[in-house]
Amino acid sequence: MQWGSASEFFAMGGYGIYVWTSYVVTALCLVWEVLALWRRRVAARAEHRAMLLGGTNETAT
Amino acid sequence: MSRSSMWGAIGGIVRRDLLLAMRRRSDAAMSVFFLVIVVSLFPLGVGPEPAVLRTIGPGVLWVAALLACLLSLARVFTADYVDGTLEQMVLVPQPLAVLVVGKVFAHWVISGLPIVLLSPLLSLQFGLSGESLGVLVMSLLLGTPTLSMIGAIGAALVLGVRGSGLLVALLVLPLYVPVLIFGAGAVTSSMAGIGGEANLSLLGACLVLSLFLAPWATAVALRIALE
Amino acid sequence: MSRSSMWGAIGGIVRRDLLLAMRRRSDAAMSVFFLVIVVSLFPLGVGPEPAVLRTIGPGVLWVAALLACLLSLARVFTADYVDGTLEQMVLVPQPLAVLVVGKVFAHWVISGLPIVLLSPLLSLQFGLSGESLGVLVMSLLLGTPTLSMIGAIGAALVLGVRGSGLLVALLVLPLYVPVLIFGAGAVTSSMAGIGGEANLSLLGACLVLSLFLAPWATAVALRIALE
Amino acid sequence: MSTGINWAKYSSPQALYPLAGRLIPWFSVVAVALMGVGLYMGFFVAPTDFQQGESYRIIFVHVPAAWMSMFLYVVMAIWAGIGLGLNARPSFMMAQAIAPTGAMFTFLALLTGAMWGKPTWGAWWVWDARLTSELILLFQYAGVMLLRTSIDDVRRADRSSAVFALVGVVNVPIIYFSVQWWNTLHQGASVSMSTGSKMAATMLIAMLLMTLAFWMYSIAIILSRVRCIMAERESLPAWEEKPVTIQKIAEAR
Amino acid sequence: MLQAVRLSCRRGERRLFSDLTVKVEPGTLLAIVGENGSGKTSLLRIFSSLLPPEDGAVLWEGEDIQQLKELYSGQLTYIGHLNGIKDDLTPLENLMSAMALAGEVCSQTEAQAALEAIGLKRPIHRLPSKVLSQGQKRRVALARLWLSTRPLWLLDEPFTSLDVASTGIVTERLHAHLQRGGLGVLVTHQEVDLPTDRLQRLRLTG
Amino acid sequence: MLQAVRLSCRRGERRLFSDLTVKVEPGTLLAIVGENGSGKTSLLRIFSSLLPPEDGAVLWEGEDIQQLKELYSGQLTYIGHLNGIKDDLTPLENLMSAMALAGEVCSQTEAQAALEAIGLKRPIHRLPSKVLSQGQKRRVALARLWLSTRPLWLLDEPFTSLDVASTGIVTERLHAHLQRGGLGVLVTHQEVDLPTDRLQRLRLTG
């Protein structure tokens, strides 16, 4: 293990800003993609339920 | 006619054109992409030498912005002409020039503004920095509406006069030259440490001038096209 | 179907398109004019330094040729689509790909060939000379038909799609990159005294490849557009 | 597993939908696990590079992202081709589902590359061959996606963007090789693993683990996106909602 | 009142008509008929001020429309050969933006009512217009007649591609307009089903 | 013989028709009628092979047109809503290049005769088509029928914007085609003036 302390770990030998930006942005992108998909899925399901409701409506009339 | 109904007409046309653009959200992305691609083509053709690229950077950016503007504008009235909307526009109880301003403005919001906003990123690729970056944005902000205004005249002429393609280019591009020179000049001189104010104020003058003359000329051209 | 009727169909379409171009002679001049302007805008935007201009010369010329090609091609099927001729083309008893070749060829004659012929003159502006001038012409002669072929795919894909002018640029320009690299590379290396043969033969390979693939892809895209 | 699959059965949305649903959790778990191990290896096991110092640790996202960006494009083109050839809607949906993830990895490769470039080359961006070709790849992804969103008719959108994806895939190797003629700044295989030293081996393993993790992540995300696409495009009562839920909905009104 | 005074029109080398004088009173319709190419569309465009006549003048309430300019535009609704609708907008949006442009802003409910009046049902209101059939597109253009408050209607072959039912609906609308004291000029190849005291025919012989 | 077997067609979410089976014998005309938007144009485009049907097949002489491809194209003349003429070419050039493209090369005299047959006089032959009136443009497109030797004619509302005289001329031409054993499919909103034994009607109810 080459890191003496947490601050050393975060400093990344002076390159912290570059390294951590890379990792943070990557993580954000992945998380964002997952969240966006989840929202899309919820929307699709809501739409679909609305359609089911509408559908039963139509058959009723 | 009342002042308010004039704004109503402009608002109406701006809203419709923005709506059309929203229908195709990608449209707005498109002129940006075009700019990025054209700008990236140059290093591919010219070679990767950073010093050379820094020298030609402002020029390349400006020429690319100019082309993006020209292209997206060239057909701004064509669709309206073909589907008959233009007839309806001419028959609106407002001066046609006013509608033209609305239409050009909507067009600029869709395709000019994104270019302005993106330019800092692109100029990083060419190694521009700090102050000259600000001057670049400023010059584009003043320059692109002028380009749109001038381009509208050309676009209107394309509709009517036969074999007008060449004529338009002949008319419009020379008018673009001052804008290009002042625009690129502003950036270059700020890079050289002289500061770009002089060029920027000239650009402003161009904008004012074109705002006064271009809508009127465009309206005349449109009427001729419809006769 | 017989071989001769295939040539008949190609001939028919080439003849019609050339006739149309003659009718609108100035439109045909457009692409040349565009080239001249873009190439001349550059020194205005970049500044008059001869050394810089010589370095960027081949690249600028090639990019300009590429853009000229793109612009004139972007609409190669649009008019046919709007006025219904395309429907008739698809219903011709010949493979559609064959007609596409005819159409692209006619287009190249109108707008690509003039560029090739004019390029030596333009390259003088940038101080190219002797042998590299020959290489430039040769590279354009091999490259521009490839550009036309590839561009046709993009033009077919965006038929009837709004904001198609810029979309086609977005689709096609990335595909143009190899041609640009080989083309400008040929000139640059001949200027550096290495000789441009390697690049030229790669350009030839691109041409052959595009001749085989592009008409087929274009035909598929056209059929999809008409459904 | 390899022989027993009845492809005809899975070529319909009705079959693909639940299958995808069952596979997603597995791939997600594997992806997270691999990512955990990979990051641990990358940050705590792999030693400092003697030339670049700690900045080289960007490699554990940069290279996997760059590889995935190219790989996904090819996979997308293959699905597009299958779709055009067999006129199979699920293939088009797969192609559609891949594009955003591919574009995202391309973007990440560019971004992490820029982050790496600043300390190493002193510039965020240089017009280097490999960098440029990655940028072009981003444009191609953008082209595929924009072409699709520009066309309202789903059938046409599917087929047009498939044609473009296929044409574009021809371009990928051409770009890749054409740039060989350029003098390149990009490191290539410069993080020399050639010596086979122990240090390099841990780096290599960490990098491969991360690549694998991204791969599994991509599969999971693409499968769930394809499920969304199906749900949006078709009406899927029977596959989506459990009968009980339908019952509840019916009662609710 | 709309008057044409000694109008003449020349396109290229052909003189289409000359010395044409005609008067349209409120509450009546002028139906222009004639062979293809006899100049019906040209005459209508002169009436609309889109095309300046070679000679003569068009008077609206006694004043030359060339002088009135935008004031005259505010009096008329013109529907030409072309529909003037955008392929990418829905019928509803098309109708509303056309009205807004003409300075007769209308609410969404009104626009919907107009579309339904001409027989375009709800689901169609929200499709992009490019997927509509020829007749449906024509109806979107004609729906403006249900919202227009302008006294003068200029219609160029409005019944093109319409089915029989819609033709009837449009004719009825036209009749209502005339009864309210409106004026109309209509170009058509078909018989118009209107009371004869409201109808005046002008045959161009090209 | 042209047969449609259990055709169905869907545009967007709407099913326009399904299970449609119909047969057109040589010497007869199928007139497709129906409201706007009922799918007439779509059906005609399926017959022309421009639009693949969602389900079912179209057979020409018993063979699927999807298989026949160019061989089938060589059997038909299609005239759609759009005229397919170039604004910058003259009627004569338009007609000749349309025929050349279709692989039925014709001489200039023949083309001139065709244009005159449909009522376009000499001076008009040499004007750029863009100055023509709506009806004249339609006639340029229809002039192809005087030169076509193809057995199958597919016509989408050919009478749009035509005056009464020209409508008669085109109908006569259609009749002659049927008498020579040709087949036709016609979309129209008007009555077609043809002997009843030659005419078969198909009403789409959309």
Ligand code: HEM
């Ligand atoms: C925006 C800038 C950059 C972009 C777009 C980029 C792009 C790429 C691509 C596409 C690959 C995969 C290509 C292949 O496997 O052959 C790659 C791999 C790699 N990149 Fe970058 N890169 C960038 C900057 C950098 C920088 C600054 C470094 C290091 C100083 C670097 C180091 C590497 C290494 C070591 C590999 C692995 C090469 C191999 O093993 O094949 N990259 N990069």
Ligand SMILES: Nc1ncnc2c1ncn2[C@@H]1O[C@H](COP(=O)(O)OP(=O)(O)OP(=O)(O)O)[C@@H](O)[C@H]1O
């Ligand atoms: N430049 C020109 N040279 C000669 N004739 C011309 C020129 N421009 C127009 N024309 C003629 O003028 C007439 C225009 O007529 P217009 O469009 O008004 O006819 P229309 O009565 O509306 O016919 P339709 O019933 O076909 O719509 C046409 O006969 C056309 O040929």
Ligand SMILES: Nc1ncnc2c1ncn2[C@@H]1O[C@H](COP(=O)(O)OP(=O)(O)OP(=O)(O)O)[C@@H](O)[C@H]1O
């Ligand atoms: N994407 C879509 N979504 C929903 N409906 C669609 C879509 N595309 C087309 N349609 C509908 O399909 C029908 C197309 O009809 P088509 O053009 O065949 O009609 P038509 O019978 O020729 O009508 P007309 O007499 O008006 O020419 C229209 O009703 C149109 O609204």
Ligand SMILES: [Mg+2]
């Ligand atoms: Mg007319």
Ligand SMILES: [Mg+2]
């Ligand atoms: Mg129809």
